[in-house]
Every structure is written in structure tokens, then in C-alpha cells.
Amino acid sequence: MKPFDLQRADSLAHASQLCAGDASKPIGGGTNLVDLLKLEVETPDTLVDINRLPMAGIDPIDGGGLRIGALASNTAVAVDDRVRADWPVLSRAILAGATQQLRNRATTGGNLCQRTRCYYFTNIDQPCNKREPGSGCGAIDGIARLHAVLGTSDQCIATYPGDMAVAMAALDAAVEIASENGKSRSVPVRDFHRLPGDTPWRDNVLEEGEIITGVTLPAPVEGKQIYRKVRERSSYAFALVSVAAVVAMDEGGLISRADLAFGGLAHKPWHDPRIAELLVGKAPDEALFDKAAGLLLEDAQGYGENDFKIPLARRTLKAVLGEATGTSS
Incomplete structure (x- = not known):
């Protein structure tokens, strides 16, 4: 060190x-x-220790939403009675990640800022454009089993490893950011993380001197909330594919809400608004779910070892939609 x-x-x-x-x-x-x-x-x-700052609260806000301070621990958020009752997909996503000991220590802001990474990034003897711009991406022609199939570039195919942000993307949460000049801004979680493009070393939209101060959840909505994580072992493993879903049905049996986000597929939590546009107002059936999966994966590209993620994502999405709409066989 x-x-x-x-x-x-x-x-x-x-x-x-x-x-x-x-x-x-x-x-x-x-x-x-x-x-x-x-x-x-x-x-x-x-290193700048920010733990003395008063940013660990979990408090209601105007309009029925909730504000989670940047220093609130993952455990505190996951077990909060309001989160469990009104935003259960967030609680379930957090509990699906890491170990209890890590959740006790990990913070909301830090979780959002964790590096999108892979084995080549964490091994300083291997080429990695995220760690050393211009050195190449070892994963593209190397070991790519856990890597991305959506939103990749010729610079990087790493996948965002977190669970919490996937649920926050489905909930349309927003990140509060403060800067050195005293100004603040709010960025949707859906836009907070970046795709690799030509600058894979930039994981998110934070600029120099900016610090996350909290996350706001909008007012709870009707519907069933699901977080499904498919992984190679049952604990302490990153997702091969994960789906966070908030799905509601109207009295006529049609889908009235379909907020979906995906983990394990891209450099960031993946949200495609076209899926909701396709699903809302339709009667749920397998043909509709197939269309949704096809839309999600129309630009998917595997790199050999991770080709299996494409059919796995299709099956996982269809299973989640079946459970959420009560049409599972």
C-alpha cells in the first residue's frame, strides 16, 4: 500500500x-x-475522512418520499421500517449484496461510488484502460465470464458490481451532490453512472470537489416490488444478472406500471425506458414478456465466455414479470 x-x-x-x-x-x-x-x-x-459529517440520517421529505443520508449504513437502510414497508425492493437488493459485516460498514454514498471493476482492473500486472488509460482491455480477449453484454466499448467491458443502485434506478431515486463552491445539484440514479465509451476510468458524473450528501426516494407507488439476483453461489457474489422491478396491475388486468432496472449486464445499472412503454397498458402473457426481453437485449453482445448471460437475462426478466403480474405457470 x-x-x-x-x-x-x-x-x-x-x-x-x-x-x-x-x-x-x-x-x-x-x-x-x-x-x-x-x-x-x-x-x-x-484520504479525506468524512465520517464526522452529519449525513447518516434517514428522514421523510415533503411529498411522501424519503431522504437517505450519504453516510447511512447499508444495514441501517435495509432494516429501516419505512424502507421495508414502502420501498421493499431496495431493502431486498441491499440484503442480496455482500456480507452482514460489510453491510454494517458500507455507506450509501460509498456504495454508489464503488468502482466498476473486474479481475484485470484489480491486478496491476494486467492491461486495463480503467486503471491505466491506453493500456488496453485484457478482458475483451481474455477471461470475460462475468463481463458486460450491454453498453460496452472497445475500451472496457466491465460490469457494475452493486445491487443497491439497481433497485434505486428502478425506484427513480435521485443523488444529491454538493460541490466546493457551496452549490448543490440532484442527478437521477439512472444517470449517475457512466458507460465506458472512450473514458472508462470515469465511473460516474462526479466532478472534482463534489461529494454525495444523500439519496432521495420518491413517494411510494402501488405495485409489487421484486429483486431477483442470479449468481454463481448463494452469498457474497456479484450478480450474473439481476432485475429490480416495480410492477402494478389495474383493475382490468392490464399492466399499469413497469419500472425495471438490471444489474450484471452493463458498466452501470441498466434502465431502458422503452420496456415500460411496451408493457404498460397491455395484458401480461409470455409473448409480451418475450417482446420485452427482445427489446432489452436487441443490442447485446457477448465475448465468448459471457455469451450465456444473454439467454439468462431473457429467462430472468420473463420470470420476474411473470411473478410480478401473477401469471407465472
């Missing part, structure tokens, strides 16, 4: 000031960042 200086921020403005520049990084729970420090994938000159 490369030596670094540790600074403790005593205010949000102080934290933003200390985090300005590529050589500084904020640290909350550190469950991802510390691992990368040990591997010398991340080598900041300064």
Missing part, C-alpha cells in the same frame, strides 16, 4: 475543499476503497 496523508473533514465545505484534485479521495466506510488501496489500484496522496 502506498503511504497517504489522512485528513478529517469538519464540515461539508471543508470536505469538498480537501477532495478537490485527483490526488485526494473521500472515505466513509471504505469497504471498496481500502481493498483497492491494498492492491495499489488506488494510490491517492490524501
Whole structure:
């Protein structure tokens, strides 16, 4: 591990000031960042401890929504009675990720900022455009079993590893961001993470000196909420495919809401608004679900070892839609 200086921020403005520049990084729970420090994938000159900032609350907001502070632990969010009652897909997604010990330490803001990564990224002896721009992507012609099939580029095919953000994307949550100049902005979770394109080292839209202060959930909606995670083992494994779904039916038996997001398929939590447009107002049946899966995967591209993800995503989506609409056989 490369030596670094540790600074403790005593205010949000102080934290933003200390985090300005590529050589500084904020640290909350550190469950991802510390691992990368040990591997010398991340080598900041300064770590900025933000744990003294009052950002751990989970509070109701106007309009019936909920605000989750950036330092609220994953455990605190998952077991919160309001989250479990009104946004259960979020609770289920968090509980599907990592271990209890990690959830106790991991924070909401840190979870959103975890690096999109793969084995080539975490091995400094291997080529990786995310870690060393211009060095190449070892996964494209290498071991690609866990890698992306949507939204890839010739620079990177890594998959976003988290579960929490997938559920937040389905719920249309928003990320609150504060900057060094005292200004703040709100970005939909659906737009917070970036596809690799020509700049795979940029995982999200945060600029220098910007810090996540919280996440807001909109008012709860009617419908069934499901989080299904398909993985190679039952605990502490990233998703091969995951689906977060909020689906409602009207009194006539037609689909009235279909908010869906996907993990394990792309460089970011994947949300395709065309799927809701296709499903809403229709009677659920297998033919409709096939069309939805075809729309989701029309541009999917495998890299040999991960070709199986395409039919797996199709089956998983159809199973989730069948469960959500009560049409499972």
C-alpha cells in the first residue's frame, strides 16, 4: 500500500475543499476503497475522512418520499421500517449484496461510488484502460465470464458490481451532490453512472470537489416490488444478472406500471425506458414478456465466455414479470 496523508473533514465545505484534485479521495466506510488501496489500484496522496459529517440520517421529505443520508449504513437502510414497508425492493437488493459485516460498514454514498471493476482492473500486472488509460482491455480477449453484454466499448467491458443502485434506478431515486463552491445539484440514479465509451476510468458524473450528501426516494407507488439476483453461489457474489422491478396491475388486468432496472449486464445499472412503454397498458402473457426481453437485449453482445448471460437475462426478466403480474405457470 502506498503511504497517504489522512485528513478529517469538519464540515461539508471543508470536505469538498480537501477532495478537490485527483490526488485526494473521500472515505466513509471504505469497504471498496481500502481493498483497492491494498492492491495499489488506488494510490491517492490524501484520504479525506468524512465520517464526522452529519449525513447518516434517514428522514421523510415533503411529498411522501424519503431522504437517505450519504453516510447511512447499508444495514441501517435495509432494516429501516419505512424502507421495508414502502420501498421493499431496495431493502431486498441491499440484503442480496455482500456480507452482514460489510453491510454494517458500507455507506450509501460509498456504495454508489464503488468502482466498476473486474479481475484485470484489480491486478496491476494486467492491461486495463480503467486503471491505466491506453493500456488496453485484457478482458475483451481474455477471461470475460462475468463481463458486460450491454453498453460496452472497445475500451472496457466491465460490469457494475452493486445491487443497491439497481433497485434505486428502478425506484427513480435521485443523488444529491454538493460541490466546493457551496452549490448543490440532484442527478437521477439512472444517470449517475457512466458507460465506458472512450473514458472508462470515469465511473460516474462526479466532478472534482463534489461529494454525495444523500439519496432521495420518491413517494411510494402501488405495485409489487421484486429483486431477483442470479449468481454463481448463494452469498457474497456479484450478480450474473439481476432485475429490480416495480410492477402494478389495474383493475382490468392490464399492466399499469413497469419500472425495471438490471444489474450484471452493463458498466452501470441498466434502465431502458422503452420496456415500460411496451408493457404498460397491455395484458401480461409470455409473448409480451418475450417482446420485452427482445427489446432489452436487441443490442447485446457477448465475448465468448459471457455469451450465456444473454439467454439468462431473457429467462430472468420473463420470470420476474411473470411473478410480478401473477401469471407465472
